[in-house]
Amino acid sequence: MLITQTTMQQLTTQGVKIADWSMIEKYIMCPQLFYNRFELGLVRKDGQPAYGLHFGSGIHGALETWYPSKEDQPALNKFVKLFKPYEEPPSASKKTGKELAATYSAIFGCALLLAYFDKYRPNTWTLVENEVPLAEEILDGFFLAGRIDKIFTNTKGEVFFVDHKTSKYYKDFQLNPNFQFMGYKFLTEKFVGHSVGGYLDMLGVAKSASPHDLLRQEPFNYSAYQMSEWQKTAIHWIGKINESRERNEWPKTMRCRPYFRDCEFMPLCTIPEAGSYESIMNSMYVQEFWDPFTVTD
Numbered sequence: 158m159l160i161t162q163t164t165m166q167q168l169t170t171q172g173v174k175i176a177d178w179s180m181i182e183k184y185i186m187c188p189q190l191f192y193n194r195f196e197l198g199l200v201r202k203d204g205q206p207a208y209g210l211h212f213g214s215g216i217h218g219a220l221e222t223w224y225p226s227k228e229d230q231p232a233l234n235k236f237v238k239l240f241k242p243y244e245e246p247p248s249a250s251k252k253t254g255k256e257l258a259a260t261y262s263a264i265f266g267c268a269l270l271l272a273y274f275d276k277y278r279p280n281t282w283t284l285v286e287n288e289v290p291l292a293e294e295i296l297d298g299f300f301l302a303g304r305i306d307k308i309f310t311n312t313k314g315e316v317f318f319v320d321h322k323t324s325k326y327y328k329d330f331q332l333n334p335n336f337q338f339m340g341y342k343f344l345t346e347k348f349v350g351h352s353v354g355g356y357l358d359m360l361g362v363a364k365s366a367s368p369h370d371l372l373r374q375e376p377f378n379y380s381a382y383q384m385s386e387w388q389k390t391a392i393h394w395i396g397k398i399n400e401s402r403e404r405n406e407w408p409k410t411m412r413c414r415p416y417f418r419d420c421e422f423m424p425l426c427t428i429p430e431a432g433s434y435e436s437i438m439n440s441m442y443v444q445e446f447w448d449p450f451t452v453t454d
């Protein structure tokens with residue numbers, strides 16, 4: 158089902174719970190992390206700006222503008238407007254002290270977009286829907302949500318969805334299994350009413366490569382068996398989230414340095430006495446609830 162602000166409000170007032178892949182992924186990593194981030198809505202006051210996230214949002218905004226008219230300047234303007242306030246500053250080399258150019262810069266983003274426009278302008282796909290927020294009931298009273306970047310048809314009349322990705326790991330991006338993309342296939346099929354495949358639309362991020370070499374579009378699809386395995390897994394984890402809510406139990410996995418960086422909730426998980434929880438929470442965190450329809454990368 159297509160989700161608007163009104164339907165979202167209606168679902169929320171009916172007590173319906175909505176989760177996207179980002180939420181399920183965090184629960185699998187650590188239920189306590191899920192609780193802090195999604196139930197309490199906590200984010201660090203002193204958190205480093207998420208340059209990669211803002212860069213991805215800027216690229217998504219630009220591509221939303223570029224399709225279907227394929228006019229470059231309005232799309233570049235949209236990117237600069239969205240991303241410029243969050244541009245990564247240059248850093249200093251630890252060895253030489255010399256200034257190092259930032260990875261996530263507006264100049265790099267514009268070069269990447271110009272290479273994209275150049276490469277895909279002759280593409281004959283026809284846009285059906287742009288940035289579609291969808292949610293479908295997957296377990297009683299529990300909806301899986303996701304924003305589908307684009308739905309297209311090709312010259313044979315085949316319908317498919319496209320997901321734009323901006324990633325430093327553009328060479329190794331895993332398509333199968335991929336929980337998020339399987340979820341997008343599930344949601345798009347419910348929306349259009351028949352089986353569909355997808356396309357990864359990769360806009361890689363690297364200072365050392367030419368922007369043209371960072372672009373790749375790759376088709377993918379999953380069999381009925383793979384989708385039924387995905388659905389069982391999704392229902393399992395959504396059921397676990399519900400169980401945690403019902404019992405108010407949010408165990409700690411204590412794998413607190415994912416990707417070699419401290420989990421943002423370390424200060425709360427390392428307090429020596431329960432009495433200091435409130436003061437740490439109030440002094441170090443603010444409340445910013447997650448919207449499952451925001452662009453994540």
Ligand code: SF4
Pocket residue numbers: 187189190409410411412413414420421422423426
């Ligand atoms: S600091 Fe460790 S235990 Fe605490 S929420 Fe993060 S991952 Fe979980």
